[in-house]
Structure formats: structure tokens, C-alpha cells
Amino acid sequence: MIIPAKSSGNALSRTCPAIAIHQVSHFFGSNPVLNHVNLTVPKGTILALLGPSGCGKSTLLKMLAGLLNPASGEIRFDGEIVASGSFSLPPEKRNLGMAFQDYALWPHMSVRQNVAFPLQMRGIKGQAQAEKVMAALERVGLADFVSRRPSELSGGQQQRVALARAIVAEPRILLFDEPLSNLDRDLRESLCEEMAVLLRQLGTTAVYVTHDQHEARALAHRIARMDKGAIARIDTIDPSAVSPFVA
The missing domain is CATH 3.40.50.300 (P-loop containing nucleotide triphosphate hydrolases)
Structure with a gap:
């Protein structure tokens, strides 16, 4: 949810x-x-x-x-x-924040790392990054999935990760x-x-x-x-x- x-x-x-x-x-x-x-x-x-x-x-x-x-x-x-x-x-x-039909998630990264990527590109690190990532994942109902890889998620869960990544930097x-x-x-x-x-x-x-x-x-x-x-x-x-x- x-x-x-x-x-x-x-x-x-x-x-x-x-x-x-x-x-x-x-x-x-x-x-x-x-x-x-x-x-x-x-x-x-x-x-x-x-x-x-x-x-x-x-x-x-x-x-x-x-x-x-x-x-x-x-x-x-x-x-x-x-x-x-x-x-x-x-x-x-x-x-901008963007989400596509193919999810565009990096398979070698965890959920946390995928969502954190836009913040890294903006130079946001440490505790500030961790808090924003968790807030975005909580919004899409995936706070308990931070350590999983995309291959361990369903299609719907992968799209939620993509959505969290799109909104995490407040574009x-x-x-x-x-x-x-x-x-x-x-x-x-x-x-x-x-x-x-x-x-x-x-x-x-x-x-x-x-x-x-x-x-x-x-x-x-x-x-x-x-x-x-x-x-x-x-x-x-x-x-x-x-x-x-x-x-």
C-alpha cells in the first residue's frame, strides 16, 4: 500500500x-x-x-x-x-523525476542503492540521503525491502522502486x-x-x-x-x- x-x-x-x-x-x-x-x-x-x-x-x-x-x-x-x-x-x-515501463533499475544494486542514485547525483550523502531514501520507500510501501535486488522483486514491486527513485529528490x-x-x-x-x-x-x-x-x-x-x-x-x-x- x-x-x-x-x-x-x-x-x-x-x-x-x-x-x-x-x-x-x-x-x-x-x-x-x-x-x-x-x-x-x-x-x-x-x-x-x-x-x-x-x-x-x-x-x-x-x-x-x-x-x-x-x-x-x-x-x-x-x-x-x-x-x-x-x-x-x-x-x-x-x-526531473522519471519512471519508465521497463523500470530501468540497476540489477547489481539493492533497492536502497537504486533509490539513492538521484540523491548521489545531487551530492546528497550520509544521514540526509538515508532519511530521504527511507521516506520515499515508506511512501510506496517498500520500507522492508531496502536490501533486496531487483531480481528478488515482483514486477509491481520493481515499479514501486522506480516510483520511489523518481520522487526521492523532490523534483x-x-x-x-x-x-x-x-x-x-x-x-x-x-x-x-x-x-x-x-x-x-x-x-x-x-x-x-x-x-x-x-x-x-x-x-x-x-x-x-x-x-x-x-x-x-x-x-x-x-x-x-x-x-x-x-x-
């Missing part, structure tokens, strides 16, 4: 959106993948990028992560340009690339609902890529539906009216 995080009590500034994407285009060879995408994500919002394979949602997420650079247009975080046609801020300087933005797609349906539904609770408790801006509309509705405040490299429409979800995974 995921344990909700304690509120930090810090009021977020509302002077500019957490993410602003303006006229972003991209090509693979001569094939357009993103076509003048415009999108804003207010601070604290969970946005789902929803669409079929090949619609451009994962490409857009990789641009937010700094793994791809747009051919044109610009991306801003909190008003700061992080990517344009001629500039890209390195991923490690964007203050300004969380990015998810279909993180539940490798799980069976029952486990996917259960973990999705728990993630929704955790993300709302954290209050962190998040972008969640999925092709599953029920998963999107269970998690997100807003759903940006993508088609042929463009935003086709944006729906606002009322969490109180959502019945997760009901068609």
Missing part, C-alpha cells in the same frame, strides 16, 4: 505554468512526428498524454526530459527556456512513460489508483504518457489527446466524478 506523503506546506507560485510548450515541431528524417504543438501545464497538475502508438506522445515526453531536442519551437519550465531549436538544457539540470516535474504497461491488468489497476493518491498528495506537476484512456482518467487532472503529432483536444477531469477503469 502506498502511504501518502506529508504536505510540505510550501505554496507554489502561480505566476507562470510549470510547463509551457510553444510551437514545437520535430521530424524523424523527413517524416513529421510533432506538428506545432502548443500546451501548458499549470503547477501541481497531473497531465496525461493519451493516444495510439506513433501519435508523438513519447517523443514529446522525451523532449521534456531532455533526451530529444525539438526541430523548432521552445519548451519552458517555470518560465525558463529548457529547449528550443538551438538550445537544450541537459537532463540532469532540469530537476519539480515528474515524467512517466507508460510505467504500468508491463503489469497484468489487476495489478495495473491497483497500482494506478495508489499512484493517483500519491501524486495528488505530493502536489508535484506530472506528465503521464499512456495509450489507456481508463488509466488516464484514473490518474490525471487533464488529458491531452494526441493524434498525428498534434494535440487534438484537452479534457479536464473531475476526480470526484471518476470511476477508475470503468468504460
